[in-house]
Amino acid sequence: MTKTAEKTLKVLITGDTTTSGISRSLDKILKSSENSGATNLFKVIDGDFNSWLLQAMDPTSAFQTDQPDYWLQIWSPRALTDNSQISSQVKMFLAGIEQVMQQNPQTKTKILLTNFVVDPTLPQPLYQSLQLEKLARELNQMLEQFVTDNSYAQLLNLQSVFTQQGLKNLT
Numbered sequence: 001m002t003k004t005a006e007k008t009l010k011v012l013i014t015g016d017t018t019t020s021g022i023s024r025s026l027d028k029i030l031k032s033s034e035n036s037g038a039t040n041l042f043k044v045i046d047g048d049f050n051s052w053l054l055q056a057m058d059p060t061s062a063f064q065t066d067q068p069d070y071w072l073q074i075w076s077p078r079a080l081t082d083n084s085q086i087s088s089q090v091k092m093f094l095a096g097i098e099q100v101m102q103q104n105p106q107t108k109t110k111i112l113l114t115n116f117v118v119d120p121t122l123p124q125p126l127y128q129s130l131q132l133e134k135l136a137r138e139l140n141q142m143l144e145q146f147v148t149d150n151s152y153a154q155l156l157n158l159q160s161v162f163t164q165q166g167l168k169n170l171t
Contacts, residue, residue, distance in 0.1 A: 006041055007041075008041060009041060010066055010068035010070070011042065011043070011045065011068060011070045011072065012055070012062050012066070012068040012071040012072070012109075013026065013044065013045070013046055013071075014047030014051055014055050014073050015047075015050070015052060015074035015076060016076055016078075016079045017050070017076045017078065017079075019046055022074070024044075026044050027042070030042040045066060047062060052073050052093060053089050053093050053096075056093045056094075056096030057092065057096045063109065064104075067104075067109060068109055069108065069109065069110065070109065070110050070112060071110070071111050071112065072112045073111070073113045073114065074114050075113075075115075075158070076119075077116075077118060077119035077120065077121075078119055078122075080119070080135055081122065086135070090139055091142070094143075094146045097111060097153075098146075098150065101150070111154070113143055113146075113155055114155075114157075114158040115139075115140045115143055115157055115159065116135075116139045117136060117158050
């Protein structure tokens with residue numbers, strides 16, 4: 001009886017902040033002794049720091065050359081306060097993904113996107129907080145439309161993670 005070669009699932013992780021800790025943790029979990037039979041079944045690709053837009057736009061990026069099975073894009077709560085160009089960049093990012101997926105129909109990458117949340121640990125004046133909540137809603141509507149229009153994309157609710165895990169555990 002011949003053993004068939006098992007496909008290695010590739011997972012690309014990017015974010016607007018450092019994702020190396022998440023990548024290492026996921027890699028460790030996937031290759032743990034409990035999953036010892038699955039050691040070679042997963043490859044975690046850590047996108048470079050803040051490379052999320054580049055991944056969608058650059059033909060030499062891991063997304064376009066490695067064609068991962070899954071791409072997890074994590075936006076930190078600080079994306080709203082630390083990046084004044086976030087709206088236009090998210091539009092370019094989503095358009096870049098759509099273009100790659102349309103030009104390369106053989107690409108089977110599942111895109112997993114976190115939604116945007118206002119940083120719950122950052123004290124803000126009420127006016128600024130309301131502006132950030134409005135921006136988060138607008139960006140999340142953009143993401144929801146993208147997911148609705150593209151079956152390869154899923155939206156992960158970051159706010160529910162905060163609620164379930166508690167802020168104390170996440171900070």
